[in-house]
Amino acid sequence: MYFWRNLYPLTRSEENYIKAIFHLGGNASTSVATNAIAEEMDTKPSSVTDMAKKLADKGLVNYVRYQGVLLTEKGIKTALGIIRKHRLWEVFLVKKLDFSWDEVHEVAEQLEHIKSEKLIDKIDELLEFPKYDPHGDPIPTKNGEFQERDKQLLSEMPLSSTGICVGVKDSSSSFLKFLDKNQIALGETIQILDKEDFDDSLLIKIAEREFHISHQIAANLFVKKNS
Amino acid sequence: MYFWRNLYPLTRSEENYIKAIFHLGGNASTSVATNAIAEEMDTKPSSVTDMAKKLADKGLVNYVRYQGVLLTEKGIKTALGIIRKHRLWEVFLVKKLDFSWDEVHEVAEQLEHIKSEKLIDKIDELLEFPKYDPHGDPIPTKNGEFQERDKQLLSEMPLSSTGICVGVKDSSSSFLKFLDKNQIALGETIQILDKEDFDDSLLIKIAEREFHISHQIAANLFVKKNS
């Protein structure tokens, strides 16, 4: 009777676990710890164990007792599908409905579970096949291809170098609002004018303004080196 | 402790019950039978009884044992909110994503449960506040106002009268596909040329073509009388 199982669609909970495991690096070769998943998902390790077994049954992860979980090929495809949906909906919300980039996450968390291949492909088309979401993260294609951008953290750029702001590492609402308030937007050119040894804070130039930012800010902003 | 309860959002299942009860006329003064709800929702009467108690706890319905269920004011508002979302999403799918009117129902059934007031209001705005969905059903406003159209079934129109096709009673995929195939679309003018006593079939004129339709078809097409 068991061979039916993977014909059934995944539950919302299963999808969320897959997404979390992917996010924690479960696509690589080192498996993800039960505790890490529990923390990421704000749940208990025992719940993670239960779900790990179920996902293993469905062929989405490899699970070995006491050794954590690793996405299978099928699990990775599933994860990319969910991430694709999440990020496309984020673009839709920003581009078509005038949401700001700090408002989209919650709603996209719901929309990513809508089951209709046609729907998401049409949304993709409407948006003219965007490559990046509003936070600069790449959008997997329909076939699960993933194009990670050539980028580095602002905090790791050398003094007096220049780069274009292409993404954020932390996409919490508070960080994004801070960036808005200080008119730091994706696409802007940033130049590092000075570094403070004491606290690693930076003096940067962005859009003709000079501006002090803490290390914590710089360590959450991705820039693309000017070649 | 009980006064928290109605702050929590409704579950998907609760929303589906509310919608079904509304659909069965539970907004009027005669209450809806357990069996009718079970049939409508393709579930068992005992499940309905359980849910009736839960919805009554939450103040969404009045429930008296052995006497069925009646939506409260709050229940009616909830129902109208869900119907509003369902119908707006249907318009969105047709107008913005080129879905055909026989494809939208399933997807809208999922989208109607997305919880974000801003989202649906923005969708409403994007669509320029449509009054009717693709099947001709009216879309409740944000405040729950409902404008039922002045319409009647084609089968009830007198011989040789003329009307504009404004909606369908049955919106099953098979019926809608039949209409498409025969180029019967909302907005078209229909004239009744002849009625057959034997089987109540009609000879109609639509878009310059003459056309025979069975009573079953005519009894599922709404027209607006030409005044």
Added chain:
DNA sequence: ATCAATTTTTAGATTTGTCTAAATTTTTAT
């Protein structure tokens, strides 16, 4: 008005996803 048919509810079970608390395994520090 009574009894049979129908409708509805109750009681008890099941599944999914979660939890707590206890047991077990693995890791780490000495």
Added chain:
DNA sequence: ATAAAAATTTAGACAAATCTAAAAATTGAT
């Protein structure tokens, strides 16, 4: 190498939403 700490699993419980089977109430037909 071993004991303490940390991580993980198991066992048993619970809430939500459902089901089946049996009991109870209502309805309807004579």
